[in-house]
């Protein structure tokens with residue numbers, strides 16, 4: 001592509017990034033964000049596909065010949081309920097709303113990839129679906145995208161996330177899990193309220209909750225294989241509202257994380273058993289509400305290799321990514337589709353979700369070029385492995 005053309009596109013991507021950063025929208029409320037993305041795509045003749053999505057969209061670039069392979073690139077577009085404190089000239093204009101997880105970066109990088117792929121559309125050996133996904137933070141926007149059926153013909157899916165732990169110019173890649181399964185629990189210890197001076201007339205739920213909170217930490221230290229990462233975090237405890245009343249209930253809320261399916265199940269079973277048995281031992285009851293979030297991401301080794309090689313064609317240094325026990329709903333795509341989720345170094349900063357979190361925009365255009373190059377490499381990989389035509393559509397390697 002002519003240098004001049006590329007500079008023009010980079011400018012559009014940088015401007016879009018700053019606009020998105022100034023106009024953050026929460027999960028499932030990404031109306032203006034979707035409008036802006038649609039406008040940029042349509043100005044560049046990138047086809048936006050019809051779908052049931054209320055926010056977010058799926059676009060497509062590639063040869064009209066529908067028998068070629070199809071791959072998908074995914075970016076999440078939502079922001080967080082955080083008040084920005086970066087002092088950036090393009091800081092959020094809405095208090096209580098901030099792109100504190102870099103999804104504005106992901107969205108603009110994918111837009112850049114769309115423009116770059118559009119330039120060489122006729123040379124592509126297949127099609128690329130560009131997924132601008134709503135509500136990653138909800139989480140579960142990925143499920144909405146999967147429900148559209150638009151990814152039914154996709155053979156591999158790729159996504160990226162900014163990493164404040166990696167410097168600009170680096171890409172963190174890793175086979176297997178790079179983020180964890182996320183579960184949330186709410187346990188209500190139910191006793192019988194009474195006067196603080198007459199505990200014998202009731203059932204105090206506080207000692208049961210306290211014993212449970214202590215015991216819950218033994219799951220990771222005593223039940224889990226010491227070589228398997230996992231955690232139990234209790235983050236919210238609520239019971240009683242004054243000094244001389246023993247309350248009826250105590251709420252204990254938290255989250256469990258792990259990188260493997262077995263560990264996920266083990267933590268859940270042990271946590272529920274402890275809650276129920278401890279409550280029973282105290283003569284009270286434990287009512288458990290369990291909310292399953294996304295599973296752990298699962299990067300396919302073959303596609304990790306393709307992702308690694310694509311980085312070598314860019315001025316990007318590949319490093320081994322460290323796994324995190326944070327969650328990422330990209331994992332829902334990986335339940336049925338092979339692919340890879342990679343980390344892009346965006347400079348050292350406060351951590352994601354912090355009011356002072358920021359990304360270095362210098363990492364943006366290289367990320368856009370990388371995504372475009374990765375999609376192209378993935379299509380070529382599928383074409384050379386399966387002869388392209390006839391083997392497309394859900395082909396898994």
Ligand code: NI
Pocket residue numbers: 101102103136161
């Ligand atoms: Ni995020």
